[in-house]
Amino acid sequence: MIGVSLKGLAGRKLRATLTALAIVLGVAMISGTYVLTDTIEKAFDSLFVEAYAGTDAVVTGKGAFETDFGLPPPFDEGVLADVKALPDVEAAVGGISDFAQLTDKQGDLISTQGAPALAFGIDTSEERFNALKLTAGAWPSGPGEVVIDAGTADQEGYGVGDTIGVAAEGPIREFTISGIAKFGSVDSIGSATFAVFDIPTAQTLFDKPGQLDGIQAAAKEGVAPQQLVDEIQPILPVGTEVQTADQEAKDATKDVADFTKFIRYFLLAFGGIALFVGAFVIFNTLSITVAQRVREFATLRTIGASRRQVLGSVILEALVIGLVASVVGLFAGLGLAKGLNSVLVSFGLDLPTAGIVFAGRTVAVSVVAGVVITLVAGILPAVRATRVPPIAAVREGATLPRSRFSRFSPYIAAITTVLGLALLLYGMFADDIGIGQRLGGIGAGCLILFVGVAGFSARLVRPLASVLGWPAVRVGGAAGRLARENSMRNPHRTAATAAALMIGLALITFVAVLAQGLRDSVGDAIDRQVNADYVVVSDDNFTPFEPASDAALAAVPGTEVVGIRGDRGRANGTEENVTGIDPAAIASVYDFDWVEGSDESLASLADGGAIVEQSFADDEALSVGSPLRVETPNGTQLSVEVKGVYKAPPFWEMLGNVSISREAFDASFQDPKNLYTFISVTGGATAGGERALEAALVDFPGVKLDTKSGFSKSQQDSIGPLLNLLYVLLALSVIVSLFGIVNTLVLSVFERTRELGMLRAVGMTRRQVRRMIRHESVITAMIGAVLGMVLGLFLAVLVTQALKDEGVIFSVPVVNLVVFAAIAVLAGMAAAIFPARRAARLNVLEALQYE
Amino acid sequence: METMAEGDSIGATRAARGVVSASGVTRRFGEGDTAVDALRGVTLDVPRGQFTAVMGPSGSGKSTLMHILAGLDRPTAGEVSIDGIDITRMGDQELTLLRRNHIGFIFQFFNLLPMLTAAENITLPLDLAGTKPDKAWVEEIVAKVGLGDRRAHRPSELSGGQQQRVAIARALISKPTVLFADEPTGNLDSTTGEEILHLLRDSVDTYGQTTLMVTHEPRAAAMADRILFLADGLIVRDAGKSTASEVLAAMNELRR
């Protein structure tokens, strides 16, 4: 029996291969994800481990509380001498770490696409503390010298002796490249860059006179790191802390590990979706082959094969396909890892990589996932094969007996759909559940919903095909009409084929609609808040920037320039965004929707007042007159009084939950920076006015000026890269479903060989044959697209509803949906190429005599 | 592009010669030791409006001959012309158009499209050609084959005889120059078979439909105007109208 099944498989190579391809892609995605994220993780690990290779203890500054962004405050460099003086310290060096962007040869800032543009001030006198390795030149010495990273040097064509611009705080300054370096054994640090200076240079550049950001210390022979830490601890001033180097590396790795873990699960989710779609394809293919082999199974039964053996033979077939596909997918994943990385890079997520990591876990998870999915998909067809009675061997035109359950199938589909919906709603709307439960509910609910909809979509095939087949009849004539009939012949087959595509399109539509909603919400929120002609933000739209540009802008005649300071702070103990606003000018550029107080209340900010956003006011039970305690990261405490409560659009609040006067902000926050600068111009925005403002910004790299509408558009566009990334990843599932269409068509062509022979005999041309197959494919694809888009819209409605309180609007991107439908048509055409060619090439005579 | 009128005009100018003619047709299957010569030099000429039956023992090459005459297969050597046009060197596209306009087929296994109704199956060749069916003609054909009340049924709802009637109507609908039938009654019981044969005879008499039919049954052959006996890939006898018993006798002679 095993022999029969394997020989059968070998005899249906094409079908087996096409079936396997459906799984290969999903498995490759999984294995590729593991390989890529393992590689990234290893690179980060080596970064941190190597960074502290020769270090036993690390002293850093310590803020009043740790914020999500921002560096710990620097401390006095006198600490270094104290540490050095300790008996067990063998050696110690101080260092500066900050951020500084480099320029390319044209003098423009090199974008790190969200990755850090690192800057170090290092003491190279002690080799053991230095994690960087020179690849050319020498370490910097003196105020004009810098060492840059090898990646930037390669990419921008810089060599030792060249001049390069460095933008730290303020305008670009020129340095001479004294050397080029890399991080230990790490191949690439992604799109991150670094610039290295000697310590005095860094102190001046970053405005940290007589200060350090860190001290690395090595213990004398025989002194344990912890012992060293214990020794350093007592001599440290307030605002500093000490840790063993191991602990420091671990802390750093942990943050990164959380990040790579997120990327891993994110990508795995798409691998999972591709596998899920693959399962549909496999289920359908096996169902069709089982139906086509009724005679064969019956014959096996007449010669004494048991039901069990028939079952076993189909399961074995699935097992072999699954195993082969998984192994192929596993190795394809090695290639795909590179592809995934370039996808991430092109969407601005360029992460460091080291040598490729191919872990045992990758092998195990990929193979198990691939095999299990294939087996699960194969069970139903296998069970169906067992129901073939021996008598079918002698009956003309024997077909599969209907399942005992088939009359319940609409109910099963309905129950499945309802169950999926229930889970989905639970995940979206239930209160008091964790994020894991929420995502789990939504994810599982979606999958079950897809299965349910696929279950009764067979009933929708006829009506959908008659409508969607109309263009085929119009343009394809008789071939088109036959294509439409063919697509309705086997509603279950067409439905299952279309369902695979439906899943991909549902998710793509969902993403597109949600994205459109987010864009509109952002646009709406900006419209409601901003009342300025121009807005200045940093190039990446979110990094706070030096407020020095405000003065330059204000020098342009006829302008009112209002910088909005912003940072993290603690308000009554909870961490919040705190903004510093100009009480006299803010109302002319920002529209407040007052709940308590009015624009007049703003004047009172100047003497210890604050305004708060309504949601925060509600949470903290604040109203006008309530006292509020604000604490900055460096420990400064402010006591303010609430002077007004306003309502901001929840999705895109441009001010922090707490706003104080700019003066108070500047006095209490370290290194105050602007989130935005709003500019009103007398006479409104004009091309001339814009030129004058642009000219004023010439010395301030890293920020951009936009009209209000341009600003709104660029804020809305900022989800573009993420959206594209999602599209690309979901495209994978669409490709898998296309294999499904190819598969079904090939099997149908094979099944209808005689019919094709007859059609050719009575005058169907090869072109008409191809056209007929192509239209059938397009109709199937359109059914999938329509079902998918409706489902996607439905899911988007649900999610928007769930996010209503966050201010997310429901908005349908009509153009996108039309494009998706067009893509589905093209995809259908592409899927038909191979089957159509096969059908057209059939020899008429042989086809006519085909049994 | 391709119209009935074109076919008719060609037919008119070449009417002098046979509507189907073959000369020195051979067909070899396979190569070397295992090669089979299915036809070994067949020459024949079928005049317009004739009902010709082809008989012979199993494996004598009947089907092969018919396939070659109909342009479904190519001879290894020799020439075939339909309506005076050499078809042996035609490409696939030309052959398809030839089949569309000049040739009708009736198969042993009916070969109807299961998802189309009887009426749709009948007009299929016209649909493929993109020509509008002449309503009166369709009505006439449907009435002639006796399917008036069954036209909206699908093949699975029709008996074998009814299915073959649909197939005959489908073959006649485009007024083909020649109608080929390979054992059209082979899959039917004798009464039904008889009806089908009468239908074929009728179409020859009423429309002058040139018809070439391969058959095993003497009673079927007796309906024809002319009977060709094939043995071992050669025409061994070319008889005129014969009775069933004459045909049987001739067959028995051949077997000897």
Ligand SMILES: Nc1ncnc2c1ncn2[C@@H]1O[C@H](COP(=O)(O)OP(=O)(O)OP(=O)(O)O)[C@@H](O)[C@H]1O
């Ligand atoms: N495609 C083919 N390949 C090889 N040999 C073939 C092929 N088709 C026919 N033959 C051989 O050619 C010979 C003639 O076959 P053909 O089908 O024409 O016979 P027939 O007279 O129609 O027989 P029957 O009455 O059984 O239908 C036979 O010996 C057959 O085996």
Ligand SMILES: [Mg+2]
């Ligand atoms: Mg034959």
